[in-house]
Amino acid sequence: MTLLFITQKMHEQDAFTILWIRAFMARGYTVKVICLEDRVSPMDFEIYSLGKEKGAGKFSQVLRFFKLIRTLKYDRVFVHMTPIWSAMGAPYWILTRTPVYLWYTHYKHSVSMRISGFYVKRMFCATPQSLPRYDRSPRKVVVGHGIDLTIWPKRQNECKDMKHLLAVHRLSRSKRLELGIRALTHLSAEYTLTVYGIEAEPDYVAELKDLVKELQLQDRVIFKGTVPMQELAAIYTKHELMINMASETIDKTMIEAMTCGCFPITTKRNAEAIGMRWAPKAETPEAIAAFIRKFPGVSIDELYAVAEHHSLPGLMAKMDEFIREGN
Numbered sequence: 516m517t518l519l520f521i522t523q524k525m526h527e528q529d530a531f532t533i534l535w536i537r538a539f540m541a542r543g544y545t546v547k548v549i550c551l552e553d554r555v556s557p558m559d560f561e562i563y564s565l566g567k568e569k570g571a572g573k574f575s576q577v578l579r580f581f582k583l584i585r586t587l588k589y590d591r592v593f594v595h596m597t598p599i600w601s602a603m604g605a606p607y608w609i610l611t612r613t614p615v616y617l618w619y620t621h622y623k624h625s626v627s628m629r630i631s632g633f634y635v636k637r638m639f640c641a642t643p644q645s646l647p648r649y650d651r652s653p654r655k656v657v658v659g660h661g662i663d664l665t666i667w668p669k670r671q672n673e674c675k676d677m678k679h680l681l682a683v684h685r686l687s688r689s690k691r692l693e694l695g696i697r698a699l700t701h702l703s704a705e706y707t708l709t710v711y712g713i714e715a716e717p718d719y720v721a722e723l724k725d726l727v728k729e730l731q732l733q734d735r736v737i738f739k740g741t742v743p744m745q746e747l748a749a750i751y752t753k754h755e756l757m758i759n760m761a762s763e764t765i766d767k768t769m770i771e772a773m774t775c776g777c778f779p780i781t782t783k784r785n786a787e788a789i790g791m792r793w794a795p796k797a798e799t800p801e802a803i804a805a806f807i808r809k810f811p812g813v814s815i816d817e818l819y820a821v822a823e824h825h826s827l828p829g830l831m832a833k834m835d836e837f838i839r840e841g842n
Contacts, residue, residue, distance in 0.1 A: 516839065517545040519589040521600050524552045525562060530744040531767060532595065534663045536560060538831045539593075549583055549600075551576065563587070577603070584608075591838055592616065594631075602630035609634055614841040616834070620645045620660075621764055623689075637837050641825070642765050642788035656837065661830035662770045662822060669819045670748060672776025674755040677810070680708045681754035681777065683747065683768045684761065686723070687715040694800055695758035696726055699735055701804035706735065708758070711750065713741040751775035756807060760798060765789055770825045773818040780806060790821045 553564035786794035
């Protein structure tokens with residue numbers, strides 16, 4: 516069976532996408548990939564880029580997308596986090612009766628999501644908070660995050676000072692990094708925050724850096740930029756606490772960090788969705804700081820047990836049950 520896997524970018528920094536593709540291949544699928552931007556070819560599966568890495572404009576990208584979905588041979592379509600493409604391909608896939616599946620672990624509802632939700636077979640997501648408008652629909656299927664535990668085995672945490680805090684995620688408004696920055700003003704001067712992540716929203720990043728200056732935290736907040744996934748384990752193991760106050764969504768980095776004994780400080784709803792018992796009492800800088808000061812410590816065994824519930828094989832088995840049968 517051939518699966519057309521549609522995603523945003525094929526980058527080394529987003530290597531988890533490659534792991535997902537290979538996990539589909541391990542289950543017997545032939546996978547063909549359409550992506551907006553390709554910076555990893557050649558690979559052991561076919562990749563068809565829409566040409567952003569070569570400077571192709573949006574009109575050219577759309578034309579190539581329609582050409583590819585009409586000319587490539589495939590049995591199923593899996594759209595990863597980009598409902599714009601499942602919406603654009605809707606007329607053709609409805610006409611040809613091609614089963615389409617969407618992975619979208621987010622709470623926002625856009626026009627593209629509304630169109631996709633009208634016809635796709637299933638909408639997979641990581642946690643119950645995602646896709647709240649479809650809570651009563653049998654097409655919403657909560658499957659957990661897909662973390663490859665062969666890549667993320669249990670690692671001993673080597674943190675020597677828990678006052679060095681960490682943040683790892685895309686730098687966009689939905690992540691609410693300003694809460695973690697402001698929390699430092701309620702902690703002693705020994706506390707620092709090191710931030711890793713691609714600048715997804717440059718205007719937001721500029722606001723964060725202005726906030727750091729305004730609060731006179733230049734010596735306590737360090738922006739490191741993006742790093743390849745392969746380097747993250749060494750970063751996680753050197754930190755005991757990671758701040759991620761994203762609203763109503765769970766980043767895979769939180770699960771990855773837990774395999775390294777690094778505890779993710781997040782919202783109550785996110786903690787509950789992951790399967791954790793601990794979180795700040797409120798989504799405020801003061802509550803985050805209070806939680807950090809009184810952090811009880813959590814064993815690597817307990818953290819890893821939570822991560823095991825979000826394993827890639829488990830996720831693939833749940834999705835495959837629907838995709839293979841066209842349900």
